[in-house]
Amino acid sequence: MSESSSEPSRRRGGLWLWAILLVLAIAGGYWFFAKGSTAPANQGGQSMRRGMPAGMPVPVRLATVETGPIDHTLKAIGTVTAFNTVTVRSRVDGELQKIAFRDGQKVQEGDLLAQIDPRSYQVELDQALGQQTQNEAQLKNAQRDLQRYQLLFKQSSIAKQQVDAQAALVQQFLGSRKSDQAAVDSAALQLSFTRIIAPISGRLGLRKLDQGNMINASNTDGLVVITQTQPISVMFTLPQAQLPDVQEKIRAGQTLAVELYDRDDIRKIATGELMALDNQIDVATGTVRLKARFANEDESLFPNQFVNVRLRVGTAQSLVVPTMAVQQGSIGAFVYVVDDESKVHVQAIVIGRVDGRRVAVASGLTAGQRVVVEGLDRLREGAKVEVVSDTAATPAGPDDSAASKARAPRTGAPAAGAPVSGAPSAQ
Template sequence: MSFDDPAQGRRRRGRWLGWLVVVCLAAGAYWYFVARDAAPPSGAPAGAAGPFGMAGMRAMPVPVRLATAREETIRHTLRAIGTVTAFNTVVVRSRVGGELMRLHFQEGQWVQAGDLLAEIDPREFQAALDQARGQQQQNAAQLQSARQDLERYRLLFRQNSIARQQVEQQEALVKQLEGARASDQAAVDSAALQLSHTRITAPISGRVGLRKVDQGNIINAADADGIVTITQTQPISVEFTLPQAEAADVLAQLRAGRTLEVVLYDQNDVTELARGELMSVDNQIDVTTGTLRVKARFNNEDERLFPNQFVNVRLIVSQQQALAVPSAAVQVGSIGAFVYVVDDEQAVQIRRIVAGRVDGPLTAVHEGLQAGERVVVEGTDRLREGGRVDIVSVDGTELAPAPRAAAGGKGAGGARAQGAAPAGH
């Protein structure tokens, strides 16, 4: 006679109850996520889903903003940070020593080439010039007397009154005095030049800086600081560097004889400061940085550029017409670059494209789009293939909301999508 263990029976019933609970939960989940959405409510048209089910949520239009693909000018622009440099910088120094008598400029003043800047005590140099001129006159008188004697000796020699040797000696004396005359003239010119150096003039046109020496001081040609510095700011130049990978495109444009435009912006890269042109490039690449130094020229008529100023540089290498869309419309996924295209029925299509150069807010499209097609630029996070959209704006133009449909008709979003598109789209 055998008896079942009561504990073992309870374990069997517990396992069956556990499996029953699992099956019930699975059936409930299937009904909640699949069967409930698929089954239309009582009185609804066949195929309709509940408004709060997953299918109903997927069927709701997504509000989006659109832009139209159109032909635009796409520029190949290189960005860099540059330093403004004076076209010419001159340290004005004295070429003679003496007391600085007067200064004829104001600090920060604009001067023209040849303007008088300072004067040095000229008395010492005037005395040297007078002495040289006196010596010149003395030797000139001796030369004149020697030439007259030479003419007399030649006459007497023709009359056989004196020997040839005496005539030759007089000719040598005349030549000696003529050499002294040339030396005297050089001494006079040198003294006059030294005297002219006591008047210091501007060698170039530009703006003077702060003076380095005050009136009344003794200065000389060995002073390294000089009197003042002049910087030529009209025109002015900007130096910057380009990566060696971009050097080939720039050099190709220059060899073709094209003028490359350079645009400068402030340190915040917001306000445009000036427009100029690329002037020259260096003859070698810096091996430590792999960059090529270039220089651009600017007229700087308003003097907004100041020497040693840091600026943001945009070098426009080339520009061409191409089909373009806003860069915000271009998405990247496993299929590569793509955009969401909205057709005339306000349905979404995922369109793979071949994107080209990016020019600020625009991106060129080489393949995959046609001019006039509309792409989504805002609201892409909930879009799917074949989904419907509610158009909020097109090319920045806000659309007025359409009136809500009557009960039993289309939803407000569908009515807006159908009737809100502007003419021509």
């Protein structure tokens, strides 16, 4: 019985042994072939670098450093506001008999907007006219009596006192005539208020009261709101540090151009001019408010719309390079300069103002030098390059910012604060 039970045990032990040997054989084969496939790549040092064979020139595109105009542009976020906004209210009480406008309609100054029932105000005017006519008749009668009394006094037929009393009565009626005329004018004015007219030219909003309702002068909501959108204004703020540059131009009598771009800061939608700046700085934010004016002939600007504002302060001549050429690293801003032997060298620079796809260079470069604008992610100090084609030295200005934003950032470009491959570190 014991011999029969030990036989299956030996068989199971043999199976486990063969399974372990098989696993070890598979692992050994995988290691052997993996090592064999990587060995050629490592022979003779590093033969591949970032997907390029060792010793092969890196294809790049270049731009030439040139002297050109660079705009001094201040950027801000602004809000479009109506040049004038009027809430149309009634100045008298009464029934709203007629609505003479459509919601959203454009109106001109003086156009009829609504008609209030004028009958009660016409009655008041008629009463004032009647009282005026009555007092006018009494005045004329008193003036004739005064003439008679003056004649009789010359003939010594009446006393002086009677003449003076009649003269005073004439003056009283003359005062009444002025009061009557004022009452007539007031009644006529109230009657004219029953016709509600547009005080300014602009576009109407949605009416807040329908025909047939009672309208009151005390109603603060009014009948409708008119916004003047041609021209239209834009309010924006600038930091107080940028205020001197703007004030200098304003005091010199210069008109500063203002450009508006859409919310993506790509498409230019309007061009106008700076109107005025506020008379004080907001102490809470350290900014000052400015107001610009735009013709808005195509009505592309709408009240309360958010826009990107670019205030052009001036233009100066400077060395310029494409913004794509400027990289950031541990040494700060730098570019790759190509020498006569088609080798690149890291050159630290000091940059100035940025104007769209161009940036001013304060120091570090000279006119005529060539800098790399494409292929930066595969470069290192002293690398050999092959020029694919030279690009324009100074790309278009800020209007072409859409093309600049469409280009993806260089994945190999050193980030700010990160060490640069082949670039000298800051000491």
